[in-house]
Amino acid sequence: MRILGIEGTAWAASAAVFEYDPDDPAPLDADQPFIETDAYQPESGGIHPREAAEHMGEAIPAVVESALDAADGPIDAVAFSRGPGLGPCLRIVGTAARALAGTLDVPLVGVNHMVAHLEIGRYGSGFDSPVCLNASGANAHLLGYHDGRYRVLGETMDTGVGNAIDKFTRHVGWSHPGGPKVEEAAKDGEYVDLPYVVKGMDFSFSGLMSAAKAEYDEGTPVEDVCFSLQETIFAMLTEVAERALSLTGSDELVLGGGVGQNERLREMLSTMCADRGAEFYAPDPRYLRDNAGMIAVLGAKMLAAGDSLTIEESAVDPNFRPDEVDVTWRADEASVAFEPMETAERQGAEAIVTVESVEPRSTEARTQSGARVIKRRLPKAYRHPALDERLRRERTVAEARLTSDARRQGVPTPVVRDVDVAEATITFDRVGDRDLGAALTPDRARMVGAHLARLHRAGIVHGDPTVRNVRVDDRCYLIDFGLGYHSGHVEDHAMDCHVFGGSVRGTAGDTDAVLSAFEAGYAEAGDEAVLDRLREVEGRGRYT
Ligand SMILES: C[C@@H](O)[C@H](NC(=O)OP(=O)(O)OC[C@H]1O[C@@H](n2cnc3c(N)ncnc32)[C@H](O)[C@@H]1O)C(=O)O
Ligand SMILES: Nc1ncnc2c1ncn2[C@@H]1O[C@H](COP(=O)(O)OP(=O)(O)OP(=O)(O)O)[C@@H](O)[C@H]1O
Ligand SMILES: [Fe+2]
Numbered sequence: 001m002r003i004l005g006i007e008g009t010a011w012a013a014s015a016a017v018f019e020y021d022p023d024d025p026a027p028l029d030a031d032q033p034f035i036e037t038d039a040y041q042p043e044s045g046g047i048h049p050r051e052a053a054e055h056m057g058e059a060i061p062a063v064v065e066s067a068l069d070a071a072d073g074p075i076d077a078v079a080f081s082r083g084p085g086l087g088p089c090l091r092i093v094g095t096a097a098r099a100l101a102g103t104l105d106v107p108l109v110g111v112n113h114m115v116a117h118l119e120i121g122r123y124g125s126g127f128d129s130p131v132c133l134n135a136s137g138a139n140a141h142l143l144g145y146h147d148g149r150y151r152v153l154g155e156t157m158d159t160g161v162g163n164a165i166d167k168f169t170r171h172v173g174w175s176h177p178g179g180p181k182v183e184e185a186a187k188d189g190e191y192v193d194l195p196y197v198v199k200g201m202d203f204s205f206s207g208l209m210s211a212a213k214a215e216y217d218e219g220t221p222v223e224d225v226c227f228s229l230q231e232t233i234f235a236m237l238t239e240v241a242e243r244a245l246s247l248t249g250s251d252e253l254v255l256g257g258g259v260g261q262n263e264r265l266r267e268m269l270s271t272m273c274a275d276r277g278a279e280f281y282a283p284d285p286r287y288l289r290d291n292a293g294m295i296a297v298l299g300a301k302m303l304a305a306g307d308s309l310t311i312e313e314s315a316v317d318p319n320f321r322p323d324e325v326d327v328t329w330r331a332d333e334a335s336v337a338f339e340p341m342e343t344a345e346r347q348g349a350e351a352i353v354t355v356e357s358v359e360p361r362s363t364e365a366r367t368q369s370g371a372r373v374i375k376r377r378l379p380k381a382y383r384h385p386a387l388d389e390r391l392r393r394e395r396t397v398a399e400a401r402l403t404s405d406a407r408r409q410g411v412p413t414p415v416v417r418d419v420d421v422a423e424a425t426i427t428f429d430r431v432g433d434r435d436l437g438a439a440l441t442p443d444r445a446r447m448v449g450a451h452l453a454r455l456h457r458a459g460i461v462h463g464d465p466t467v468r469n470v471r472v473d474d475r476c477y478l479i480d481f482g483l484g485y486h487s488g489h490v491e492d493h494a495m496d497c498h499v500f501g502g503s504v505r506g507t508a509g510d511t512d513a514v515l516s517a518f519e520a521g522y523a524e525a526g527d528e529a530v531l532d533r534l535r536e537v538e539g540r541g542r543y544t
Contacts, residue, residue: 001019001020001021001076001077001300001303001304002017002018002019002020002071002072002073002074002075002076003017003018003020003075003076003077003078003079003109003296003299003300003303004016004017004064004067004068004071004075004077004078004079004100004296005017005018005033005079005080005111005292005293005294005295005296005297005299006060006064006078006079006080006081006093006096006097006100006292006295007080007081007093007113007290007291007292007294007295008056008060008081008085008089008090008092008093008096009081009083009084009085009086009089009090009093009113009290010040010047010052010085010086010089010137010138010290011039011040011047011052011137011177011290012037012038012039012040012289012290012291012292013037013038013039013040013055013056013058013059013060013063014035014036014037014038014063014290014291014292014293014295015035015036015060015063015064015066015067015292016033016034016035016036016067016291016292016293016295016296017033017034017067017068017070017071017075017296018032018033018034018293018296018297018299018300019032019033019072020297020300020301020304022301022304025123027124028120028123028124028283028284028287028293028297033292033293033296033297034067034070034071035067035286035291035292035293036063036066036067036070036292037063037291037292038055038059038062038063040052040055040056040059041176042175042176044175045170045176046163046166046167046170046176047086047176049086049087049088049089050088052086052088052089053086053088053089053091053092056089056092056093057092060092060093060096061096063292064096064100067292074104075104075106076106076107076303077101077106077107077108077109077299077300077303077308078097078100078101078104078106078107078108078109078299079097079108079109079110079111079295079296079298079299079300079302079303080093080094080096080097080108080109080110080111080295080299081093081111081112081113081116081295082094082110082111082112082113082314082315082316082317082320083112083113083316083317083318083319083320084112084113084114084138084139084317084318084319084320084321085113085138085316085318086318087316087318090316090317090318091316093316094314094315094316097314098311098314102311107303107308107309108308108309108310108311108314109299109302109303109307109308109309110309110313110314111295111298111299111302112320112322112324112325113290113295113320114134114136114139114141114143114320114321114322115143115150115298115322115325115327116294116295116297116298117134117136117256117257117288117294118132118134118143118150118254118256118322119294119297119298119301120256120283120287120293120294120297120298121254121255121256121281121282121283121287122254123297124254124281124283124284124287125252125254125279125281127252127254127279127281128252128334129144129145129250129252129334129335129336130144130250130252130253130254130281130336131143131144131153131241131244131245131248131250131252131253131254131336132144132150132253132254132255132256133237133240133241133244133253133254133255133256133260133269134256134257134322135161135162135237135255135256135257135258135259135260135265136160136161136162136256136257136258136259136260136290137160137161137162137163137166137177137257137258137259138160138162138163139155139156139160139161139257140155140156140160140161140203140237140257140259141153141154141155141156141322142154142155142201142240142241142244143322143323144244144248144250144335144336144337144506145327145330145334145335145336146335146336146337146505146506146507147332147335147509147511148326148327148332149323149325149326149327150322150323150325150327151323151336151502151505151506152321152322152323152502152506153201153244153247153248153502153503153506154200154201154202154203154240154243154244154502155202155203156202156203156204156205157199157202157203157204158204158205158206159205159206159209161205161233161237161257161259162177162179162257162258162259164205164206164208164209164233165178165179165182165229165233165259166178166179167209168182168209168212168213168216168225168229169181169182171213171216172216172222177258179258179259179261179262180261181226182226182229182230183226183230183262183263183264185222185223185226185227186223186226186227186229186230186264187223187227188223188227189221189223189224189225189226189227189228190223190224190227191224191227191228191231191384191386191387192215192220192224192225192228193228193386193387193390194208194211194212194215194228194229194232195207195208195211195232196208196232196235196236196387196391197236198236198239198240198243198483199463199464199483199495199499200243200463200464200465200466200483200495200498200499200502200503201240201243201244201247201499201502202240202495202498202499202502203236203237203240205233208229208232208233212225212228212229215228230262230264230265231264231383231384231387232387234262234264234265234268235268235382235383235384235387237265237268237269238265238268238269238272238382238383239349239383241253241269241272242272242276242349243349243464244506245273245276245278245349246347246348246349246468247337247349247437247466247467247468247503247506247507248336248337248338248506248507249337249338249339249340250278250336250337250338251276251277251278251279252278252279252281253269253273253278253279253280253281254280254281254282254283255269255280255281255282255283255288256283256288257288257289258288258289258290260282260283260285260288261285261288261289266282267382268382268383269282269382270282271381271382272380272382275380275381275382276347298329301329302328302329304329305328305329306328307328307329336506336507337506337507337508339437339438340434340435340437340438340468342433342434348468348480350377350395350482351375351376351377351378352375352376352378353373353374353375353376354373354374354376355371355372355373355430356371356372356373356374357370357371357372371429371430372417372427372428372429372430373414373427373428373429373430374425374426374427375399375425375426375427375428376423376424376425377392377395377396377424377425377482378424379392392424393421393424395424395482395483396419396421396424396425396426396482397419397421398481398482398483398484398485399426399480399481399482399484400416400419400426402460402462402481402484402485403416403428403479403481404416405458405460406455406458406460406462406478406481409454409455409458409460410454411451411454411455411478412431412451412475412476412477412478413431413477413478413479413481414428414429414430414431414471414477414479415428415429416428417429428479431471431473431477431479432471432472432473432475432476432477433471433472433473434471434472434473435467435468435470435471435472436448436467436468436470436471436472436476437466437467437468437503437507437508439472440467440504440508440514441514442510442513442514442516442517443517444470444472444476445504445514445515445517445518445521446517446518446520446521447475447476447521448465448470448476448478448500448518448521449517449518449519449520449521449522449523449524449525449526450521450522450524450525450526451476451478452465452478452493452496452497452500452522452526453521453522453523453524453525453526453527453530454525454526455478455496456493456496456526456527456530457525457526457527459486459487459488460484460486461484461485461486461487461492461493461495461496462478462481462483462484462496463481463482463483463484463485463496463499464480464482464483464484464499465478465496465499465500465503466499466500466502466503467500467503467504467507467508468480468503490527490529490530490533491533491537493526493527493530493533494530494531494533494534494536494537495537497518497519497522497530497531497534498534498537498538500518501515501518501534501538504518519531
């Protein structure tokens with residue numbers, strides 16, 4: 001089959017033709033798919049939606065014509081980006097796609113742009129069920145296929161990653177887009193500390209960007225700010241990608257989105273994957289930045305699965321989220337998630353955890369399960385040494401302190417036997433016989449809800465309460481408090497609940513029963529306002 005793809009969500013007026021044989025998928029190369037793009041370049045400032053839409057109106061007919069000229073025969077379907085993106089741009093492109101499908105008398109296929117960013121990487125890599133990091137202008141997500149959908153394992157809590165960088169370059173007076181200019185300037189920069197914010201697998205850029213602007217205003221050389229911005233932002237993205245690999249047990253990562261063209265980001269991801277024995281694939285830059293090739297490739301898979309739209313169904317959606325897409329072109333059983341195994345040595349996202357048995361004769365050291373675990377936060381080669389030192393030290397201190405604080409509040413946690421801050425090493429009693437991820441039931445989820453509520457009432461935030469950070473036997477023990485802190489804010493408490501929910505949706509079955517039990521457990525012991533805020537956090541339109 002031969003698919004025409006059209007893209008025009010923001011800056012790229014682009015058309016492509018892709019020849020697809022489901023039984024013999026062709027590799028991506030320089031001329032397959034054929035892509036023609038006409039980029040919108042704002043005269044000043046960032047992207048103006050109305051100007052960008054005018055650009056689409058002018059440029060789309062010409063790029064479509066080039067694509068049709070390059071096609072080797074008749075077109076079987078027209079695929080277009082239905083969203084997310086700028087409303088005025090989407091409407092112009094939607095109208096063009098409908099008209100063209102009508103004229104050619106072929107089906108119309110509506111593609112989610114963010115799912116296209118990840119599927120092009122999956123197609124190019126040949127990986128079956130990877131974790132996907134989408135690092136684009138208006139978005140930043142971690143996605144994994146589970147239970148028939150691409151689940152959002154983590155995402156930005158405020159702006160997209162490219163937009164955050166572009167706002168900084170606007171502040172210093174550089175033209176759009178800022179990403180490549182920051183990359184260039186960073187080559188001569190030195191490191192200064194900037195705020196680093198990850199919450200489970202979610203992350204936030206707003207505090208970091210304000211601090212970067214303030215550094216610049218106070219006279220820190222712009223190269224140093226650019227260097228440190230890259231080191232900080234990309235370390236955050238690499239860390240959450242590693243957390244997603246650890247949570248799901250996957251050993252495949254693909255990159256998507258325009259910021260993925262950045263060499264330093266690719267280097268960090270590739271180092272992280274190599275160090276944990278995972279495979280990493282980043283598509284060629286022509287498939288990372290917005291392009292119609294990725295729309296045509298996913299459009300072809302959708303068409304092969306019989307997934308097309310009537311004109312009435314084909315309205316565009318500026319807030320189209322990737323987890324709203326009904327994934328028709330993949331088997332329902334496929335999943336990014338693997339059942340965790342009990343081994344003597346565990347590689348988490350941050351640390352190596354080894355189980356040690358304790359001499360039964362030493363009564364003082366004897367514990368219920370007769371074993372200890374040693375958790376070592378080894379240096380991460382992907383991140384700047386100064387940042388690495390700081391994170392390992394801060395988290396070791398926080399983890400030791402909060403694990404004990406939580407137990408004093410009556411929440412089951414392992415006893416801390418020894419802490420070596422210089423070596424970023426903690427020795428705990430071994431607790432539980434499995435991870436919650438291997439034994440998740442509504443009853444256990446209810447216990448976790450009650451434990452979190454109790455923590456929150458005492459002003460403690462866990463920071464990363466996933467199904468891998470709870471150990472179970474007949475009790476549920478919370479572990480891994482390294483991202484924890486003290487706070488009485490409803491928002492921080494709601495984020496903890498959100499992190500738990502995301503880890504369940506991304507890896508478990510029977511999620512509705514599990515999550516309502518979790519909330520019931522929380523409601524019994526905690527503040528209802530937190531669950532109301534959770535609703536708000538989950539419904540929030542994040543992308544500005
Ligand atoms: C919804 C859609 O319109 C939107 N598209 C989009 O953001 O364009 P994309 O091509 O994926 O990414 C553009 C961003 O990518 C950044 N960028 C480009 N080259 C870069 C580089 N070398 N380093 C860092 N950022 C870079 C730009 O600064 C800009 O913010 C999206 O995918 O979120
Ligand atoms: N006290 C403990 N008792 C028993 N098992 C433990 C204990 N601490 C850690 N583990 C095991 O080791 C795994 C990794 O530990 P932990 O989550 O603390 O490391 P991490 O590197 O911070 O992991 P991640 O960030 O991926 O959650 C846990 O999922 C659990 O299976
Ligand atoms: Fe994009």
